[in-house]
């Protein structure tokens with residue numbers, strides 16, 4: 001990891017459910033670990049998320065979904081990133097996601113999906129090891 | 135292709151990457167800046183400042199909608215504070231500007247202050263330049279939500295907006311130096327709250343203490359409820375009126391010079407700083423020796439380092 005460059009991450013929550021406690025906790029954890037966190041909150045459309053990721057030139061997008069619509073929403077974010085030539089951005093996901101959906105999300109291009117019970121420290125460590133700072 | 139060529143064609147990804155690399159002082163990007171600069175100077179720059187949570191971002195969301203109806207291309211540079219403890223930051227201004235989240239002609243960029251003083255960040259002007267080169271007509275710069283002393287937003291802006299809310303202070307705050315002196319437009323946001331009329335009256339009283347000179351701009355006071363888009367149409371009109379005033383009185387030239395001056399001094403400072411950090415250790419050690427032995431004094435030693443003749 002190139003230490004000269006500051007890591008930037010986008011934390012967003014696509015879809016209709018409005019619980020933002022979890023994403024706020026994640027955003028703070030990244031901040032406390034020295035990341036610059038663009039926090040766009042809840043009710044994001046995939047298009048808004050992709051636009052924000054590109055304009056903010058982030059290294060990583062963290063998506064959260066509790067509503068059960070993750071397969072559609074996450075895949076749609078991945079599709080639009082690809083369409084706009086921005087699929088070099090690392091995307092991870094979390095929330096209430098059944099284990100059997102993980103392979104499908106990976107196939108859609110997500111680098112990692114964190115299941116309930118993952119600690120904040122694990123997520124931060126994973127991020128440090130896996131994002132490529134240009 | 136160089137990033138700049140793509141930026142000039144309006145390529146969002148290229149612009150975002152150039153902004154990022156400039157912020158991180160990547161040498162190739164810094165080299166491109168020379169050419170970027172030649173393509174700037176067209177955009178109109180509006181600065182907005184005020185206490186944390188006064189509603190700056192919400193006001194911008196509403197203003198952007200209004201200017202988009204006039205088909206103007208918009209850039210936003212929004213600065214939030216860097217944590218002095220971790221070096222990280224939560225950049226949350228974008229959260230308030232959701233309506234434009236899918237509009238191709240609105241480019242919003244969040245920056246962390248990274249310890250920069252004055253309410254902006256070191257990368258602010260370069261970000262403005264890239265957006266300018268991209269063809270944005272208006273660029274809004276939202277300063278870190280702050281107190282009274284951070285006035286750089288007004289030094290880089292053509293039109294400076296100071297956002298106030300009822301209930302934070304009294305007449306004494308109005309008399310204090312700082313951002314209150316910098317406003318072309320005062321906005322009293324959250325005007326539905328108790329105290330907004332009192333606030334307006336104290337502001338008017340403050341402004342009436344400076345006698346109105348002919349051919350100068352008399353700051354306006356506007357009441358808004360940004361969250362309901364109330365009063366922001368009027369604010370947009372006044373911004374355009376101020377712009378017309380600057381152009382017709384040729385005071386816009388003064389804004390450009392002020393901006394150039396701020397950039398020049400910042401560039402000199404950072405160049406010196408860089409010079410100092412990369413300077414051969416030997417010279418520093420030698421000068422420190424000389425200081426300890428009282429062969430020289432700090433000021434003379436400093437002049438020697440930056441290669442200036444001793445002052446008489």
Ligand SMILES: Nc1nc2c(ncn2[C@@H]2O[C@H](COP(=O)(O)OP(=O)(O)OP(=O)(O)O)[C@@H](O)[C@H]2O)c(=O)[nH]1
Nearest residue numbers: 185186187188189190191192230279324359360361
């Ligand atoms: N009651 C009321 N609330 C408002 C109004 N305008 C904005 N708000 C709310 O005030 C809060 C802060 O608004 P922001 O736009 O984020 O304020 P800001 O000045 O950009 O804040 P910082 O960037 O953190 O300094 C949000 O919860 C807004 O919804 C208003 O006219 N009335």
Ligand SMILES: [Mg+2]
Nearest residue numbers: 190191227276
């Ligand atoms: Mg804000």
